[in-house]
Amino acid sequence: xxxxxxxxxxxxxxxxxxxxxxxxxxxxxxxxxxxxxxxxxxxxxxxxxxxxxxxxxxxxxxxxxxxxxxxxxxxxxxxxxxxxxxxxxxxxxxxxxxxxxxxxxxxxxxxxxxxxxxxxxxxxxxxxxxxxxxxxxxxxxxxxxxxxxxxxxxxxxxxxxxxxxxxxxxxxxxxxxxxxxxxxxxxxxxxxxxxxxxxxxxxxxxxxxxxxxxxxxxxxxxxxxxxxxxxxxxxxxxxxxxxxxxxxxxxxxxxxxxxxxxxxxxxxxxxxxxxxxxxxxxxxxxxxxxxxxxxxxxxxxxxxxxxxxxxxxxxxxxxxxxxxxxxxxxxxxxxxxxxxxxxxxxxxxxxxxxxxxxxxxxxxxxxxxxxxxxxxxxxxxxxxxxxxxxxxxxxxxxxxxxxxxxxxxxxxxxxxxxxxxxxxxxxxxxxxxxxxxxxxxxxxxxxxxxxxxxxxxxxxxxxxxxxxxxxxxxxxxxxxxxxxxxxxxxxxxxxxxxxxxxxxxxxxxxxxxxxxxxxxxxxxxxxxxxxxxxxxxxxxxxxxxxxxxx
Amino acid sequence: xxxxxxxxxxxxxxxxxxxxxxxxxxxxxxxxxxxxxxxxxxxxxxxxxxxxxxxxxxxxxxxxxxxxxxxxxxxxxxxxxxxxxxxxxxxxxxxxxxxxxxxxxxxxxxxxxxxxxxxxxxxxxxxxxxxxxxxxxxxxxxxxxxxxxxxxxxxxxxxxxxxxxxxxxxxxxxxxxxxxxxxxxxxxxx
Numbered sequence: 001x002x003x004x005x006x007x008x009x010x011x012x013x014x015x016x017x018x019x020x021x022x023x024x025x026x027x028x029x030x031x032x033x034x035x036x037x038x039x040x041x042x043x044x045x046x047x048x049x050x051x052x053x054x055x056x057x058x059x060x061x062x063x064x065x066x067x068x069x070x071x072x073x074x075x076x077x078x079x080x081x082x083x084x085x086x087x088x089x090x091x092x093x094x095x096x097x098x099x100x101x102x103x104x105x106x107x108x109x110x111x112x113x114x115x116x117x118x119x120x121x122x123x124x125x126x127x128x129x130x131x132x133x134x135x136x137x138x139x140x141x142x143x144x145x146x147x148x149x150x151x152x153x154x155x156x157x158x159x160x161x162x163x164x165x166x167x168x169x170x171x172x173x174x175x176x177x178x179x180x181x182x183x184x185x186x187x188x189x190x191x192x193x194x195x196x197x198x199x200x201x202x203x204x205x206x207x208x209x210x211x212x213x214x215x216x217x218x219x220x221x222x223x224x225x226x227x228x229x230x231x232x233x234x235x236x237x238x239x240x241x242x243x244x245x246x247x248x249x250x251x252x253x254x255x256x257x258x259x260x261x262x263x264x265x266x267x268x269x270x271x272x273x274x275x276x277x278x279x280x281x282x283x284x285x286x287x288x289x290x291x292x293x294x295x296x297x298x299x300x301x302x303x304x305x306x307x308x309x310x311x312x313x314x315x316x317x318x319x320x321x322x323x324x325x326x327x328x329x330x331x332x333x334x335x336x337x338x339x340x341x342x343x344x345x346x347x348x349x350x351x352x353x354x355x356x357x358x359x360x361x362x363x364x365x366x367x368x369x370x371x372x373x374x375x376x377x378x379x380x381x382x383x384x385x386x387x388x389x390x391x392x393x394x395x396x397x398x399x400x401x402x403x404x405x406x407x408x409x410x411x412x413x414x415x416x417x418x419x420x421x422x423x424x425x426x427x428x429x430x431x432x433x434x435x436x437x438x439x440x441x442x443x444x445x446x447x448x449x450x451x452x453x454x455x456x457x458x459x460x461x462x463x464x465x466x467x468x469x470x471x472x473x474x475x476x477x478x479x480x481x482x483x484x485x486x487x488x489x490x491x492x493x494x495x496x497x498x499x500x501x502x503x504x505x506x507x508x509x510x511x512x513x514x515x516x517x518x519x520x521x522x523x524x525x526x527x528x529x530x531x532x533x534x535x536x537x538x539x540x541x542x543x544x545x546x547x548x549x550x
Numbered sequence: 551x552x553x554x555x556x557x558x559x560x561x562x563x564x565x566x567x568x569x570x571x572x573x574x575x576x577x578x579x580x581x582x583x584x585x586x587x588x589x590x591x592x593x594x595x596x597x598x599x600x601x602x603x604x605x606x607x608x609x610x611x612x613x614x615x616x617x618x619x620x621x622x623x624x625x626x627x628x629x630x631x632x633x634x635x636x637x638x639x640x641x642x643x644x645x646x647x648x649x650x651x652x653x654x655x656x657x658x659x660x661x662x663x664x665x666x667x668x669x670x671x672x673x674x675x676x677x678x679x680x681x682x683x684x685x686x687x688x689x690x691x692x693x694x695x696x697x698x699x700x701x702x703x704x705x706x707x708x709x710x711x712x713x714x715x716x717x718x719x720x721x722x723x724x725x726x727x728x729x730x731x732x733x734x735x736x737x738x739x740x
Contacts, residue, residue: 005703006700006703070700077702077705078704112722115722118718119718119722122711122712123715133704137702137705141709145708145712145715148712148719152718152719156723164723187671191675210678214671
């Protein structure tokens with residue numbers, strides 16, 4: 001007689017478990033730490049996430065499964081196959097970079113440290129559980145574990161009306177989406193009598209004809225919750241406000257790890273569970289993909305560079321556009337004979353996007369150290385102030401656009417493109433090509449802004465600006481009229497409304513590179529190193545795009 | 551669940567079916583009054599009737615565990631929380647004519663569309679399906695607990711993380727900055 005309870009393979013669940021336990025440890029430690037030792041918690045978080053990433057190494061064979069049923073066909077709730085491992089690497093790595101970004105933010109904005117790190121870690125644990133779960137109950141619970149702490153993180157900036165409003169909006173709409181998803185799951189369960197993805201696929205294969213409409217509606221409704229997390233149009237309206245209202249690292253986290261929760265859930269339910277209904281979700285996802293990328297890119301195009309938080313808004317809308325590209329291989333899977341082959345392209349693209357987008361957010365955070373407005377115009381002439389930061393930002397933006405030297409961005413886009421063409425979705429490939437071109441415009445405009453000369457009016461004042469820059473620290477009172485007057489002259493015309501603020505910052509700018517916090521530098525360096533390594537050896541992630549991951 | 555209507559006639563209902571329908575009508579009526587009444591406290595109390603009616607429906611279907619969960623969580627805590635919320639925010643107790651939203655026609659349209667879709671789909675799928683209530687009990691706490699801790703340990707554990715995160719998140723969001731600083735200052739003095 002076999003055991004009545006499920007056996008647990010602790011090594012297989014280690015990446016998730018380590019993340020969650022670190023979160024608990026941080027929460028408890030926070031109680032006993034004196035306020036001046038609180039920054040330690042950030043480093044504990046980073047160490048825990050690094051450990052979780054190391055826990056992926058013994059699993060590389062991709063053949064472990066645990067939490068299996070003790071009766072019947074022994075379906076498992078947790079499977080550590082290559083798909084799960086790749087997405088877990090993305091989630092843990094993304095959370096690690098976010099944590100590096102957050103160290104400074106938590107201290108400077110006086111966010112409650114223990115709670116912040118605990119919420120970040122529990123959200124990451126949920127997002128890491130999601131790609132490995134193989135039943136609808138665990139999937140939905142994992143999706144909620146990934147997103148519920150995120151609501152709190154968005155609203156954490158206390159005393160800020162925008163932040164609280166963004167959190168509430170995000171919370172209400174997300175809960176509605178999850179409720180709709182749950183209704184869909186209950187319909188699917190009613191039609192198939194199972195929650196395990198493989199059994200659901202078998203059950204949907206020969207569903208009672210009377211239950212056909214119910215099953216189809218269940219399939220469509222189930223997708224809603226996941227599409228919401230991916231911020232696919234029309235479930236995207238929460239994105240810009242939440243990103244702007246949230247602390248910057250949280251926005252970066254949502255754009256990468258939040259999306260990974262959405263697309264991995266979508267990939268699992270469509271390709272594994274609802275395979276027999278490919279003619280229902282295939283066209284739905286294709287339309288969703290086309291709408292998402294077009295809406296995101298057109299809205300990104302319309303951002304005015306001199307508005308407050310325009311850099312974050314542009315990244316928010318561009319992340320909506322990028323979510324559209326992520327959906328293309330999933331839609332293609334609905335038309336292809338071998339749908340599992342298609343998912344790899346999405347995972348590869350997501351890995352590229354995670355590295356590059358987090359890098360871009362890190363540079364935005366770096367620029368905000370001196371000019372906290374998060375405006376696009378704050379990036380003007382970054383090259384003359386901080387050449388290294390400007391070069392890395394340029395690299396990240398070119399990767400996002402898919403142009404050399406951002407080779408990896410180009411190859412990942414080609415991999416996505418190929419899935420659409422291979423499965424006969426010519427129109428979607430055309431829509432994507434048009435969108436890539438639209439996106440080129442605003443990414444290149446931003447890149448050009450980085451390397452623009454410090455003044456827009458006359459290029460000849462550049463030496464004057466340099467002179468101001470060198471004399472300003474030597475001046476005894478760097479806020480007075482003497483350095484202020486040339487500073488005013490060199491201030492970009494676009495920020496004319498905030499001349500008073502920018503004169504003060506312009507005077508202090510020369511001391512900038514020395515005062516950059518180390519964790520932020522580490523985050524940028526890590527992202528840049530990963531981006532360059534992937535551009536040098538794209539096969540590292542493009543390997544995923546060929547063959548099946550399941 | 552059986553998919554035949556042989557032993558069951560639509561026009562010869564037994565006692566359980568009649569009670570089920572009557573409770574259903576009461577629940578629907580209470581739900582409609584909940585959203586149409588102008589008095590907030592009355593709305594909360596009618597919600598008790600609607601949610602309690604659902605619990606009775608669950609009991610009639612022998613889903614004992616779900617029925618008591620419904621009573622404990624929805625009637626017991628959600629409605630009490632609502633009433634506490636009304637009291638603590640000093641919301642007007644009497645009639646509140648301004649509690650109406652401009653969006654009520656949109657809400658009505660959405661509600662009607664959703665109800666129409668659900669009723670047609672579910673009724674179409676299960677119109678000839680009868681549950682055999684005399685067979686072994688499916689929804690008792692014993693059956694539920696056995697299935698939960700034998701087959702659904704992973705989501706159960708994940709839920710514990712979810713609830714803890716929800717708790718911590720709610721506390722963090724509701725704490726004011728002033729309240730946060732106040733206990734910190736005496737410590738620094740020492």
